[in-house]
Amino acid sequence: MPAPALPPVDLRSDTVTRPTPAMLEAMFGAPVGDDVYEEDPTVARLEAAAAARFGLAAGLFCPSGTMTNQIAIKAHTEPLSEVICEQTAHVYLWEVGGIAFHSGASVALLPGERGRLTAAQVEAAIRPTNVHYPTTRLICLENTHNRGGGSCYAWPELVAIADVARRHQLPLHLDGARVFNALVATGQRSEDYGQLFDSISVCLSKGLGAPVGSVLLGSAAFIQKCKRLRKAFGGGWRQAGYLAAAGLYALENNVDRLADDHARAARLAAALARQPYVAEVLAPATNLVIFRLHESQPTAAFLAHLAAHGIKASEFGPQWVRFVTHLDVDDAGLARVEAALAAVGS
Ligand SMILES: *Cc1c(COP(=O)(O)O)cnc(C)c1O
Numbered sequence: 001m002p003a004p005a006l007p008p009v010d011l012r013s014d015t016v017t018r019p020t021p022a023m024l025e026a027m028f029g030a031p032v033g034d035d036v037y038e039e040d041p042t043v044a045r046l047e048a049a050a051a052a053r054f055g056l057a058a059g060l061f062c063p064s065g066t067m068t069n070q071i072a073i074k075a076h077t078e079p080l081s082e083v084i085c086e087q088t089a090h091v092y093l094w095e096v097g098g099i100a101f102h103s104g105a106s107v108a109l110l111p112g113e114r115g116r117l118t119a120a121q122v123e124a125a126i127r128p129t130n131v132h133y134p135t136t137r138l139i140c141l142e143n144t145h146n147r148g149g150g151s152c153y154a155w156p157e158l159v160a161i162a163d164v165a166r167r168h169q170l171p172l173h174l175d176g177a178r179v180f181n182a183l184v185a186t187g188q189r190s191e192d193y194g195q196l197f198d199s200i201s202v203c204l205s206k207g208l209g210a211p212v213g214s215v216l217l218g219s220a221a222f223i224q225k226c227k228r229l230r231k232a233f234g235g236g237w238r239q240a241g242y243l244a245a246a247g248l249y250a251l252e253n254n255v256d257r258l259a260d261d262h263a264r265a266a267r268l269a270a271a272l273a274r275q276p277y278v279a280e281v282l283a284p285a286t287n288l289v290i291f292r293l294h295e296s297q298p299t300a301a302f303l304a305h306l307a308a309h310g311i312k313a314s315e316f317g318p319q320w321v322r323f324v325t326h327l328d329v330d331d332a333g334l335a336r337v338e339a340a341l342a343a344v345g346s
Pocket of ligand 1: 177
């Protein structure tokens with residue numbers, strides 16, 4: 001009998017993690033109730049705990065980060081208004097054009113440096129009052145930045161952008177799908193983020209390892225408005241406490257360990273830099289490694305080679321590939337990836 005195949009090393013995304021036995025135990029034991037009646041104590045605990053971490057008043061548990069972002073954008077804008085964001089922002093590029101669909105709003109797209117905007121760029125994009133223009137209503141940042149290869153904002157730039165927002169009386173939203181990766185990598189503090197941002201969306205289902213869910217954070221009045229929007233989006237849910245329990249477990253146990261994912265991403269980047277068929281690696285700041293293959297190395301053949309070695313990865317544009325480290329990629333898995341990379345073309 002051949003040896004049983006090893007489970008795949010799945011580097012496609014940090015969304016692929018399965019709950020651990022301890023997380024499942026927390027889920028099975030959760031007290032629950034009907035959350036539309038606001039009677040689910042575990043959902044309430046998760047929302048309060050997540051908000052408290054960021055020094056914000058209230059939270060709203062939703063099925064996805066797309067929903068938390070789109071609800072927040074709708075709550076902050078109205079038709080004929082405009083959202084300022086980076087041109088490869090998830091809210092624009094990967095949420096199905098939802099800003100136009102849900103909010104009837106326009107988008108001002110700015111070219112960032114690995115997804116990061118400057119305060120000067122943001123300020124220059126704010127529309128003057130003129131009957132021809134949409135009205136600027138919202139500034140939206142993403143940290144870490146997905147398309148930017150997990151890049152993080154430096155604290156002074158965040159402060160400067162928040163200052164622009166305050167001076168122009170514009171709300172500032174954070175797509176913080178991976179905000180804990182940014183906090184762990186930079187040593188910035190979650191409480192300080194609550195001072196800068198009017199709303200923050202946090203994914204529990206990415207690096208934190210919960211199976212489902214995101215939380216939207218903000219003031220009590222803002223979250224009340226968002227709760228009505230969530231119902232209209234079809235996102236009012238019932239005994240969601242079983243899922244909220246996974247989120248609570250993730251917040252309590254899986255934040256500090258993100259540093260391990262970052263170290264493994266750095267190790268993958270170093271291994272990639274040694275390969276003759278790799279043209280360029282974006283230095284990973286967190287858990288995303290984006291790299292470009294030489295023209296002579298077809299992407300499909302590279303991904304097929306990895307697949308034959310039990311490794312899954314995603315194409316991220318012509319000749320570009322993304323590797324993502326997470327809870328279910330350990331050092332043994334990493335060694336398998338390093339061996340497979342060294343064996344390309346042999
Ligand atoms: C994954 C992601 C989202 C959306 O999360 P889903 O739960 O997949 O809808 C939003 N923003 C960024 C930056 C993401 O990476």
